[in-house]
Amino acid sequence: MLQHVPDVLTAEELAEARRLLAKASWVDGRVTAGTQAAIVKNNQQLPENAPEIRALRQLVHMALSRNPLFFSTALPSRILPPFFNRYIGDTNHYGFHVDNAMRMMPDGSGYVRADVSATLFLSEPDEYEGGELMIEDTFGRHAFKFKAGSMVVYPSSSVHQVTPVTKGARVACFMFIQSMVRDAEKRRLLYDMDISLAQLRQTVGESEAVVHLTGVYHNLLRLWAE
Amino acid sequence: MLQHVPDVLTAEELAEARRLLAKASWVDGRVTAGTQAAIVKNNQQLPENAPEIRALRQLVHMALSRNPLFFSTALPSRILPPFFNRYIGDTNHYGFHVDNAMRMMPDGSGYVRADVSATLFLSEPDEYEGGELMIEDTFGRHAFKFKAGSMVVYPSSSVHQVTPVTKGARVACFMFIQSMVRDAEKRRLLYDMDISLAQLRQTVGESEAVVHLTGVYHNLLRLWAE
Amino acid sequence: MLQHVPDVLTAEELAEARRLLAKASWVDGRVTAGTQAAIVKNNQQLPENAPEIRALRQLVHMALSRNPLFFSTALPSRILPPFFNRYIGDTNHYGFHVDNAMRMMPDGSGYVRADVSATLFLSEPDEYEGGELMIEDTFGRHAFKFKAGSMVVYPSSSVHQVTPVTKGARVACFMFIQSMVRDAEKRRLLYDMDISLAQLRQTVGESEAVVHLTGVYHNLLRLWAE
Amino acid sequence: MLQHVPDVLTAEELAEARRLLAKASWVDGRVTAGTQAAIVKNNQQLPENAPEIRALRQLVHMALSRNPLFFSTALPSRILPPFFNRYIGDTNHYGFHVDNAMRMMPDGSGYVRADVSATLFLSEPDEYEGGELMIEDTFGRHAFKFKAGSMVVYPSSSVHQVTPVTKGARVACFMFIQSMVRDAEKRRLLYDMDISLAQLRQTVGESEAVVHLTGVYHNLLRLWAE
Amino acid sequence: MLQHVPDVLTAEELAEARRLLAKASWVDGRVTAGTQAAIVKNNQQLPENAPEIRALRQLVHMALSRNPLFFSTALPSRILPPFFNRYIGDTNHYGFHVDNAMRMMPDGSGYVRADVSATLFLSEPDEYEGGELMIEDTFGRHAFKFKAGSMVVYPSSSVHQVTPVTKGARVACFMFIQSMVRDAEKRRLLYDMDISLAQLRQTVGESEAVVHLTGVYHNLLRLWAE
Amino acid sequence: MLQHVPDVLTAEELAEARRLLAKASWVDGRVTAGTQAAIVKNNQQLPENAPEIRALRQLVHMALSRNPLFFSTALPSRILPPFFNRYIGDTNHYGFHVDNAMRMMPDGSGYVRADVSATLFLSEPDEYEGGELMIEDTFGRHAFKFKAGSMVVYPSSSVHQVTPVTKGARVACFMFIQSMVRDAEKRRLLYDMDISLAQLRQTVGESEAVVHLTGVYHNLLRLWAE
Numbered sequence A, B, C, D, E, F: 001m002l003q004h005v006p007d008v009l010t011a012e013e014l015a016e017a018r019r020l021l022a023k024a025s026w027v028d029g030r031v032t033a034g035t036q037a038a039i040v041k042n043n044q045q046l047p048e049n050a051p052e053i054r055a056l057r058q059l060v061h062m063a064l065s066r067n068p069l070f071f072s073t074a075l076p077s078r079i080l081p082p083f084f085n086r087y088i089g090d091t092n093h094y095g096f097h098v099d100n101a102m103r104m105m106p107d108g109s110g111y112v113r114a115d116v117s118a119t120l121f122l123s124e125p126d127e128y129e130g131g132e133l134m135i136e137d138t139f140g141r142h143a144f145k146f147k148a149g150s151m152v153v154y155p156s157s158s159v160h161q162v163t164p165v166t167k168g169a170r171v172a173c174f175m176f177i178q179s180m181v182r183d184a185e186k187r188r189l190l191y192d193m194d195i196s197l198a199q200l201r202q203t204v205g206e207s208e209a210v211v212h213l214t215g216v217y218h219n220l221l222r223l224w225a226e
């Protein structure tokens, strides 16, 4: 399931993130790619030792932790500290790939399984040309570009790319998220229940049927959550 | 999940079943028990070659196939041809046991996995003393006796017995059912959804939320059904 | 996974199918819809007792059984006898729905779980207006219309509709297929392996690595097939 | 599976727990309920910042960690720090509900999946009227009240309530436990093996069959434990 | 799990099978191999239309259906009609391969998933040289040759071969079996329980512990059987 | 799958480990055995409070963390701190057993599920007689002895023993490893893919088929990793 999550950052947070990134130094993006992905990856990335990275990560974590749509979509259990990248000039694309399955936490405390990937846009769409996030399925390709401060969430198992940036710069934050519910189809099903139950609560209140169906939601989550 | 299914047989069907069984000849019930169950089983059973058995089975099958509560509870995919037994005189009980998991169809066409067991009562409660179906769990025991023509459905994995008949005769039909949904907890969850959605349809009609939740029901069934 | 399967029918088969359907009598399509789907279904369908239905079904079955792309995509284990429907005049659409999970075989011999749905187009795209098969996901909707004799295969769990036919008539055959591999994600993965191994066989022949990976394909199928 | 675990606390521990709770200040119990449960929850609870809570929690943890019956029943892998509540006066009940599936640890270090719930009674049964823990299944309701220092363990997926306390006060400790073995049916099966193997060890010692069956127990646990 | 099943055929059955095969005509063995296996398969096989094949198959089926060790090891649910092959002269080996996962029944009635493969030896070991069934694992290779009338059962997922027959002729029957329990590890676990419970029954009889553990066996089978 | 991992330690590391162990004091090995294993375990072990244990564990951890064959075979997610044992004199064997499933971390921070066991040999084969690691399957037993600094990795569910040391001393390090992929058959399949893809990369480079199959590897890992 692909999900657009609008307005993840407030205007203040977005401005602060852009301010921090404006003065940052970038390195070659291949450092965080898997063996294979390194071949197709050609962009820039904020290094682990960048002085701005701590504040940026905290800013993003706080924004995510208060966002109910993100929670309901991704059911996050562990999030790898967010990365920041830039597509500009000659370092301008990331070819088709599938994200690596397992990522070691930077502090070595264990692995995060990449079930869900997310891109948080930090440049406005009119600040660059190209640079679309393109996700492939059999019947063609979906291409996305959202306004700064918004996010798109998609399964890490999908084949996807960032098309070449032909003008300007595209700065974004990307994340790998281990979900409580590993299987995308099951997450979609829980999301559907969640949305429908919210609608019913507005229509009929906490009726007996709604109470029972909420119990079903929790028992499904119990059946599936890791 | 234990489920009482009232009035499975019509008055006419019940009378017809009792008429057929009144003239039948019974044999030792150990023939259909597993190795271990044979030790605790002491009752009478209608033999496979009894002239009445074909009509009796057809009667029961037709009654089950029109019963929505039975369907929603058991989600039957294959039913072993029903057996008929009698507890009377010295052949008066069936001690604690777990039903065997796999049963060969009488025609050798394959196995039925016993997920769900069912007892269809054919004697009225006041026609015998004792003869309760007793199902055990950690906090004690549930004992059941229902009026003739009614049924009780329970997981084949439970530990259960028929207590000694101390007076009169207890005639019943028992069945082993392979369910589309093997796991009792998942069947209960689908049953809860089914009942709650029926309530909502009466309250709010086919609203968008109800349509979506019905889709969730079918997608869960698709996920689990064998 | 959505899959376009071109040229399922030969020109002769297509002509024969159209000839048979041209003289057929149609009935209300709600007869094969589930409780809920009946509300949104408004089309015509060939009745089970139509004299042409047997020849039509045999023709479709033979076409499917020789099609390797269909096999590799759907990994069919049981196919419900195909239905034929027509959208025309006032009976011109089938609103958004999820296909029912379990379908009884017409001969009562058991259930088919609808894992995969398929539409075989029998009218040419220029014979009608509207009548697109529209499949929904979060980021919007895919709409399809293929030339006569071609097929589209998609997961039965998806939300889909046939948009109103505003001019002409749209005749098609639709099918519910139980797959050896229930889960759409796993089917996609096996399909990817199958295609990649075929490419490798052309490049490097039956090398040791290709032989081992073919063994992996079969051991995955063994792990997942029902 | 419901399990009564007697004498979890020693007389000294019980006295100490009651002494600590006697001087504590209570707050509204809705703080730890899920959105829905908050509607039916009407009791008092020890707040996270209560000065007594640390000593109480340690006392309970130590009692649990030495109890083999609790271990064998619940196979605990993570335990949410225990809560303490009181039903008294107007705040006297907690209506039917299913426990929420996922609970964040108070220190934010991750989620505990509530597979198993447990109530440790801290008031003697004759100190209050009503206040039964009532667990529902299709054939009716089980109601429990145990002596102070004893515990009852039950699946968090069950529908349960605490009936109104009509006289006196009911003080108890309740816990949410993530089990190594998520599925209640599998936990019951392992529990059955464990008990039966203990019996066999007393009868026949470490015979070859007992050694093999113990290996089976561990290989089942390996197959299921998370 | 590899399992030797001795004396599957009686002396009379073996003589009858050899008599029928002595007069049979053989064809190229590649007809029943998968695409890939055909490359490494070089032996002879009894064709489907051989006049002797029906009697031979019935003979083997009857022998299997009365063999408790075969049943407990393989837990067979569907058996593809047995094939008969001969390694002789220039058609003398079948190189390393993994058996195909899905096999269509000769009558087209559906697929058999090859979980378990079995070879029933029909030549005595001293009638040929070479011709060993060799099964590979990481630490080397097991090679087997059994006396006529005996069988070896092994997982179809293993990599195996028949080494070249350098003298004489090796005639054997081979089978693909779909098991009630797909996973080899789970079959081994059930087999261990079965054997251990048989030992305990001889030592301590139907004690309470043995009765409970037999219930556990059936509940595990119920959990896993398809 | 059994896997020999040669040269895990460098010559320097091996010398350092032997130097540390030469001066260590040993205790009875039963302290780390399960209830049952204690009966068959008769060897010596380095105690938790041995002054050398910290340096030894760090040395082994570093050696493992740089070994790609170990990683690909075991896919380790958590490793219980390694133990060190000695078979000498009267404390010279460890009879047949299955390893316990769940082990508490020494610091109480949670359980490690023993999916994979490993023995790292620290004595040279000619320093002792007997002392073979013997792993059992139905068709007999595999016995191993490797040169110092080498390791053997095997499923913890297998039945295995260390045969009596009849001369000299056998010093080794043993480990319990929780794998990302619990099931041995699935680990073997991923290992096969990994090896075959490495071969293909050398032959045909990062062709489209190789890129897709690498995506399949990661999506399988995502499907299975815990």
Ligand code: NI
Pocket: A097, A098, A099, A117, A160
């Ligand atoms: Ni990516």
Ligand code: NI
Pocket: B097, B098, B099, B117, B160
């Ligand atoms: Ni029974």
Ligand code: NI
Pocket: C097, C098, C099, C117, C160
């Ligand atoms: Ni449809």
Ligand code: NI
Pocket: D097, D098, D099, D117, D160
């Ligand atoms: Ni509760």
Ligand code: NI
Pocket: E097, E098, E099, E117, E160
């Ligand atoms: Ni083979």
Ligand code: NI
Pocket: F097, F098, F099, F117, F160
């Ligand atoms: Ni061991």
